[in-house]
Amino acid sequence: MPYHLGFGPLHRYGFYKRYGFRTTQARQVILDVFYNCKEHLSAEDIYLKIHKKYPGISLTTVYRTLEILNRLGIIEKHDFGDGRARYELAHHLCKKGHHHHLVCSGCGKVIDYDDLVDKETDFIKTIEEHLSKRYRFKITGHLVQFFGMCPECSKKGK
Amino acid sequence: MPYHLGFGPLHRYGFYKRYGFRTTQARQVILDVFYNCKEHLSAEDIYLKIHKKYPGISLTTVYRTLEILNRLGIIEKHDFGDGRARYELAHHLCKKGHHHHLVCSGCGKVIDYDDLVDKETDFIKTIEEHLSKRYRFKITGHLVQFFGMCPECSKKGK
DNA sequence: GTTCTAATACGATATATTCGCATTGTTGAC
DNA sequence: GTCAACAATGCGAATATATCGTATTAGAAC
Numbered sequence: 001m002p003y004h005l006g007f008g009p010l011h012r013y014g015f016y017k018r019y020g021f022r023t024t025q026a027r028q029v030i031l032d033v034f035y036n037c038k039e040h041l042s043a044e045d046i047y048l049k050i051h052k053k054y055p056g057i058s059l060t061t062v063y064r065t066l067e068i069l070n071r072l073g074i075i076e077k078h079d080f081g082d083g084r085a086r087y088e089l090a091h092h093l094c095k096k097g098h099h100h101h102l103v104c105s106g107c108g109k110v111i112d113y114d115d116l117v118d119k120e121t122d123f124i125k126t127i128e129e130h131l132s133k134r135y136r137f138k139i140t141g142h143l144v145q146f147f148g149m150c151p152e153c154s155k156k157g158k
Numbered sequence: 159m160p161y162h163l164g165f166g167p168l169h170r171y172g173f174y175k176r177y178g179f180r181t182t183q184a185r186q187v188i189l190d191v192f193y194n195c196k197e198h199l200s201a202e203d204i205y206l207k208i209h210k211k212y213p214g215i216s217l218t219t220v221y222r223t224l225e226i227l228n229r230l231g232i233i234e235k236h237d238f239g240d241g242r243a244r245y246e247l248a249h250h251l252c253k254k255g256h257h258h259h260l261v262c263s264g265c266g267k268v269i270d271y272d273d274l275v276d277k278e279t280d281f282i283k284t285i286e287e288h289l290s291k292r293y294r295f296k297i298t299g300h301l302v303q304f305f306g307m308c309p310e311c312s313k314k315g316k
Numbered sequence: 317g318t319t320c321t322a323a324t325a326c327g328a329t330a331t332a333t334t335c336g337c338a339t340t341g342t343t344g345a346c
Numbered sequence: 347g348t349c350a351a352c353a354a355t356g357c358g359a360a361t362a363t364a365t366c367g368t369a370t371t372a373g374a375a376c
Contacts, residue, residue: 058357060357064355
């Protein structure tokens, strides 16, 4: 990871320039949302969060900025099965660090867990190395999610 | 032609009746598609596959049947990131057995791999037990996917 | 066969996301 | 600082997957 990533705003925005994108207000504001929020945000969530203060930023621009941030590896795109994409800071930029997701099929609640992270890292590394050799894929990412019913939804018998 | 227990159409279709659904032609035809195909099919794929022979079966019915089959645990629903759901026979009914997916980000190709299946099973079991205790979730499923570039797409520099 | 009602086809609709294009704003050269 | 090039944007329209409403059809219990 380049040293300037993960420091204050002035450095954060360098991302854009570095990859040939212009540093616009919309892009600064949207990136800030991720640095100031721990949730898994949908495009609309972000639009609503910034709309009061920045009514000039359209939903289309939010989508376009998310696409860029995702391609640059700054944010990660997830699908928790509720029909819309959700985003969070990539784990190498995130205070939460590397983690996976536990999703409740009843209410959609998502728990970020990082228990047994060593075992997971070991597992993923082994599989990646194997797949890489066996199928000659250049592995760029993985997805580990568990589904189930949270205590509340279990009670309600959803 | 004699059918062995648990195999063959006569027993397959019993699924529907057992759960209070009527055994219609559409449902038989759609279930047969899964037993005769190893690919990961989208709703439209299935619709197109059967449309020549059974033009009376609508896309809506395909969607509704997939919903039922998924709820009954007969098929599994996957998202490989191409914007449409894809389905395959559940692993306990599938000749391929338990496996996970390796998806090429370039061309969308999906490889079913079952290498290191013991290590994976062990890993998943451990995590499930832990999450179940720690977060009091009743775990019902998991998702393990790896992403990367296949040899062809790597060459093309996609 | 008759009857009850689940299942269906069809068109309309919902919802997330992307596109086309005229306009605006950032940037680098001067 | 000014200016020109063109990237980025807003807006409305379009796309695409999936779902819904309703009149009609067909499965299955008798």
